[in-house]
Amino acid sequence: MSADTMQMRVQAIRDRMAAACARVGRDPSEVTLLPVSKTFDDAAIREAVSLGFHRFGENRTQEIAQKAPLLQDCQIQWVVIGQLQTNKAKDVARLAHELQSLDRLELAEALDRRLQGEGRSIDVLVQVKTSPEESKSGLEASGLNQFLRELSRFDTLRVKGLMTMAELTQDPQAVRACFAKLRQLRDLARQEAIAGISLERLSMGMSGDFELAIEEGSTEIRVGSAMFGSRASSA
Ligand SMILES: *Cc1c(COP(=O)(O)O)cnc(C)c1O
Secondary structure, three states, X not given: OOHHHHXXXXXXXXXXXXXXXXXXXXXXXXXXXXXXXXXXXXXXXXXXXXXXXXXXXXXXXXXHHHHHHHHHHHOOEEEEOOOOOHHHXXXXXXXXXXXXXXXXXXXXXXXXXXXXXXXXXXXXXXXXEOOOOOOOOOEEHHHHHHHHHHHOOOOOEEEEEEEOOOOOOOOHHHHHHHHXXXXXXXXXXXXXXXXXXXXXXXEOOOOOOHHHHHHOOOOEEEEOHHHHOOOOOOO
C-alpha cells in the first residue's frame, strides 16, 4: 500500500466525519479517529505514524507484544479494544496505555493489582452491551452505575467514559439505537455524579457505521479497514 493511498483513505474518513458532524451541528474537533491496527503489520503502522497517528487500537495483547518492539522509536500508545481474559491483565498493565473493554469487576481487580506492581495507571472505558445479540461482549446496561461506583476505588484506573459495539445488522435504525442507548446511559450515570468519574468520552463507531455513531454523540471512532484496507482474517 503506498503512502498516498493511506493518506487518501484517511482524508476520505475525515471528510465523512466532518459531514456527519455538520449534519448534527457538532464541531469536528470533538471527534477523534483511533486507527485499529489489528492484523496489520508494523510497516502499515509506521505509515500511519508518518501521517501523525500515535495511538493504535489492538484487540489482542499478544499482538501488541509482537509489534511494540518493532516500533519502539515511534512512541506509540497502545489501546486495547478487545474482549480480555483476566489472565491478560498482566500484559495490559505492562503494554497498554488505555483499555476500552473493561466489562467486569474481576478484570478491574486483576488490572489494579498488576498496575500497582508496575507503578502505573491507565485510562479505561467501560464496555457496555447495547445490542440484543447474545454474542456481544460488554457489561449489561442495568449494572453500569453499580459497576462505576465499584471502579471509583481503584486509583490505577482512570475511568474516562464508555465504549460499545453496535449490533451487527444491515438495519441502520437498529445500529443507531445502540449508539443512542450508550449516550443515554452515560447521561444517566452522570446525573448520579459518581465520585471522580466524569465520563466525557464515548467510543463508538467503526468503519461501517461511524457516521451514525457521530450523529449520536461519539467522541471517538475506532477505524480499521477503512484506513488500513480489508483484513485477511476476521479478527
Ligand atoms: C476490529 C475492531 C474495530 C474496527 O473495525 P473496522 O470494521 O475494521 O473498522 C473497532 N472496534 C473493535 C472493538 C474491533 O475489534
